[in-house]
Amino acid sequence: MKSEIHFMERAIELAKKGIYTTSPNPSVGCVISEGNKILSESFHLRSGSDHAEVIALKKLNKKINSKMNMYVTLEPCCHFGKTGPCTKAIIESGIKNIFISVLDPNPKVKGKGVRELRSHGINVNIGLCRSLSEDINRGFFSRIIRKIPFVIAKQAISMDLKITSPKSKWISSKDSRKDVQYYRAKSCAILVSSKTIKSDNPSLKAKLTKKDLDSKILINQPIRVVLDSNLSLRPDKYKFFCGSDKKIVFNSTKNFFHKEKNIDFVKVKTDKSGLNLKEILKILASRYEINNLFIEPGARLLNTLLSKNLVDELILYKSPDIIGKSGLQSFGNFDQIPKNTNIFVQSLMKLSNDVRIIYKILRK
Numbered sequence: 001m002k003s004e005i006h007f008m009e010r011a012i013e014l015a016k017k018g019i020y021t022t023s024p025n026p027s028v029g030c031v032i033s034e035g036n037k038i039l040s041e042s043f044h045l046r047s048g049s050d051h052a053e054v055i056a057l058k059k060l061n062k063k064i065n066s067k068m069n070m071y072v073t074l075e076p077c078c079h080f081g082k083t084g085p086c087t088k089a090i091i092e093s094g095i096k097n098i099f100i101s102v103l104d105p106n107p108k109v110k111g112k113g114v115r116e117l118r119s120h121g122i123n124v125n126i127g128l129c130r131s132l133s134e135d136i137n138r139g140f141f142s143r144i145i146r147k148i149p150f151v152i153a154k155q156a157i158s159m160d161l162k163i164t165s166p167k168s169k170w171i172s173s174k175d176s177r178k179d180v181q182y183y184r185a186k187s188c189a190i191l192v193s194s195k196t197i198k199s200d201n202p203s204l205k206a207k208l209t210k211k212d213l214d215s216k217i218l219i220n221q222p223i224r225v226v227l228d229s230n231l232s233l234r235p236d237k238y239k240f241f242c243g244s245d246k247k248i249v250f251n252s253t254k255n256f257f258h259k260e261k262n263i264d265f266v267k268v269k270t271d272k273s274g275l276n277l278k279e280i281l282k283i284l285a286s287r288y289e290i291n292n293l294f295i296e297p298g299a300r301l302l303n304t305l306l307s308k309n310l311v312d313e314l315i316l317y318k319s320p321d322i323i324g325k326s327g328l329q330s331f332g333n334f335d336q337i338p339k340n341t342n343i344f345v346q347s348l349m350k351l352s353n354d355v356r357i358i359y360k361i362l363r364k
């Protein structure tokens with residue numbers, strides 16, 4: 001007999017199919033089973049489209065009976081948003097048993113969905129594979145609970161800790177750069193400094209094809225964000241400003257909307273390090289609903305981020321090259337990192353000649 005964990009793990013696999021598209025919504029998967037068999041399964045694809053539970057119920061082509069179980073990775077919603085409440089659809093379907101992996105921290109739901117289901121006589125079990133489900137939606141949880149996005153910072157770095165080279169535009173291998181595109185695609189926004197825009201002129205798009213994703217789904221392009229204190233970047237000069245996607249320029253001078261190029265200029269306070277980064281994270285979460293933020297910092301910006309404990313995960317693509325004195329050194333001020341910061345290696349992976357190191361940074 002297949003266990004309940006087996007069906008919830010399948011629902012989690014399905015939820016992962018939405019990680020490139022559901023933002024700002026969480027990614028959710030759902031399975032309906034009877035005995036050893038999965039009768040229907042689904043996942044949430046995009047904000048505004050049907051939620052996973054509703055699709056699974058629509059796809060089910062057998063009359064519901066008391067032996068059937070529904071497995072859903074996140075507590076069903078009980079409010080009207082862009083779609084109707086899932087609890088209503090579940091209650092009306094007649095399903096009698098539901099396994100919910102984790103409660104939705106959104107104040108509009110937060111246990112109310114469970115109460116409504118129970119009040120209609122549905123057996124609700126909570127907590128199966130909870131940490132796996134929390135992990136899929138760590139950005140959504142961060143935005144709702146901490147009021148800031150989940151922050152990943154990445155740098156490509158040489159053996160002698162240089163992040164620029166006079167000889168090449170790239171520090172890391174082609175495989176490492178491809179890997180970065182998946183992180184960009186999973187993020188709601190990508191942030192860089194004005195210095196990086198001026199020296200590299202990046203487009204900051206997630207360059208993944210449907211073939212790369214093994215899917216027909218078109219991914220959402222992340223919002224592009226730059227720190228440009230004194231508005232030194234001319235919008236007609238850099239690839240960053242091209243196209244109709246949303247761009248945000250945080251600065252210390254003015255609030256302004258550039259309609260033609262869809263650029264929000266957002267004024268924020270400054271501190272000793274430059275623009276107030278904590279305030280920027282709060283604005284990205286509250287005004288732009290950014291769950292996952294991917295930062296591609298140079299040396300100075302990474303130092304500030306680490307010294308203010310604003311990074312959840314640091315990804316280094318470390319090449320074996322020795323660049324020498326002419327490259328820009330990263331990691332200048334380790335002594336500014338707060339003493340109570342807890343850093344540990346989460347994973348190591350070889351990509352061509354590089355090593356990808358993912359550090360988990362626990363904020364206290």
Ligand SMILES: NC(=O)c1ccc[n+]([C@@H]2O[C@H](COP(=O)([O-])OP(=O)(O)OC[C@H]3O[C@@H](n4cnc5c(N)ncnc54)[C@H](OP(=O)(O)O)[C@@H]3O)[C@@H](O)[C@H]2O)c1
Binds near residue numbers: 164229297
């Ligand atoms: N190897 C890699 O992975 C990688 C990644 C990114 C960049 N890079 C390279 O790194 C170089 C830039 O590095 P960098 O150290 O000179 O610059 P940086 O760390 O990328 O950015 C520093 C700039 O960010 C802005 N800023 C605003 N508020 C800030 C704050 N609170 N803390 C820190 N910075 C703040 C400032 O510019 P404003 O005054 O204009 O606001 C400041 O000059 C470029 O050549 C780029 O190619 C390499």
